[in-house]
Amino acid sequence: MKRRDFIAAIGGAAALPLAARAQQPAMPVIGYLGMGSSDTEVFLAAFRQGLSEAGYAEGQNVTIDYRWAEGNPERFPALAAELVMLKVHVILTTGGTLAAIAAKRATATIPIVFAAVGDPVAEGLVVSLARPGGNVTGFSITLPDLIGKLLELVKEAVPGASRVALLFKPDTMPDRVREARLKEADASARALGMELQVFEARERGDFDGVFSDMSSARAGALVVWPTPVFQLERRRLADLAAEHRLPAVFQSRNYVEAGGLMSYGPNLPDLSRRAAIYVGKILQGTKPSDLPVEQPTKFELVINLKTARALGVVVPASLLARADEVIE
Template sequence: MNWHAPQLRSSPRKRGPRAAERGPWIPASAGMNGIARRAFMSLIAGAATTAWPLTARAQQGGMPTIGLLWPADAPPVFPRMESFRQGLRASTFVEGQNVAIELRYAQRGPQQLPELAAELVRSKVDVIFAGGDLAAGVAQQATSTIPIVTITDDIIGAGLIASLSRPGGNVTGVTILAPELSAKRLEILRDIIPGLSRVTALHDPTSGTSQATMAESAARSLNLKLQVLDVKHREDVAPALRAARDSQAQALNVFFSPLLSSLHREIIALAAEYRVPAIYQWREHAEAGGLVSYGPNLAAMWRQSAIITAKVLKGAKPADVPVEQPTKFELVVNERTAKGLGLVIPPAVLLRADEVVE
């Protein structure tokens, strides 16, 4: 099974000491439901939608402003903001010196996003950086003129752009192809857990249906029974893990979403308590105690998103800035967690791993 490829098409390739083979690229899937309009149109109806040009702001003596829209109930955790600032610095923008960042996150839940997006529009920020399909869709509904840069799981499936090479509207950024990766992680679980037959997936319904749809298709081909449980709020994590345990799930597949990523510590702790092996999107989650992770490099995704944001601040139009995709995926295995679960990681998996936490 080919698990490994280079990281970003615009970035130099780096291989770890346990790097796996390079695998074929899988195109992004379509079919994710669009963002519902009626739920929040009344909240943004009064918001100004005129962009504030960088040149006009500079002429008035102010520095350009990035409005960061984050759908979780707490600010982005390491390494997100640190990596974003690194990408800006690499593009000559230093926060507090020649660029400002206005962070808005959904303390009251995703339903607060339209209100926060409207705030950023009224503030006349120069560009909006949105984390995830939901936040990007809400921002796009709030303004058709302020540029939007985003990291999404399935940017075409979410209906945010016309094509990867020429987005065509006011949205561009990085898409991480979460549906394909969510399916691929089932194969990794099968290779790690002997006799695997029942898997539970944690799913954020605000991220659309494409991850669940592709994972269900992969489960059928692998002869696995897949149970998909929705997690909409922090309070849903414990009941979902209890349901996985009660259904005798042999493994847990945590789908990608900013919300689920922000809850990774709770998920890792409960998975350990209920002795359910779990696979995650980001290496940071395996390093924090999760059994295994498989996905692109989180820090690299945020750095590259910042570089794209800087291009827009310097005058590039999102319609003409191609959406980038990761081409390298990292496999990280936590052997300490495996021993605690009574699992022996097969040597073939360890050989493919970029990092083994011992």
């Protein structure tokens, strides 16, 4: 073999691995659209656990592109548009209904999985729970009787509270959905012999005034309607409830860990885990329309006895016995 032929042969052999690598398909990319909060790692850990159960590991056989609204839901449309421009393979939203709606409006083709929204049918995200249709599916955290359950807990823990304040963020849901939910909440309160007083907070700056209004209205307890923005401000909400001596009931445990009195609702990290399993199925070829919207399977009651003592609330032994966790 001539010298130049030998060198050409060696060079061609060395180039083979590079060519082979170049022909390998790129890893699929997940677009992660979230609100952003101090406990993000808890939800990310649950999400990565779900990916692992589905056969995926970040950086090994899947890439995740994160976009955070940093507590400002008005940023969701622009962030969702960025993920669409990146041509991610699937979008996972963890910023509640507003994040899911922003993603849906940004694309009709890229699959979308929402980790936790209110009523996805009433809010226009899917056609039905069993057959979502289109490119969107995921998990709903709102059950028809959940607000009634929270009011029952108020009645049991604070039987003398005849007036109960309901705090919610009105722009997190369509008008017709908001009105329907408020009617359901009012009916539940009346059935328990309580008067429901509704208070709105659209942003952080509203909190001080709203809590002063609750005190002026002589509310005896508080129920907080869940929303990602309130999640970011849960310690502030818990502190204000304590300052105004309002026993407060929430839907997720991290409010109680921040100083709230009680919580009852779905295990939110578990929903992130299950959403990741859905993402894995979609990456493996399942259509979102073939994955029914699921509702929570794990509910937990958490009580903060330290807060109860500070408020002068004597939690009944029967309620403590039912608690999944009691914080001393």
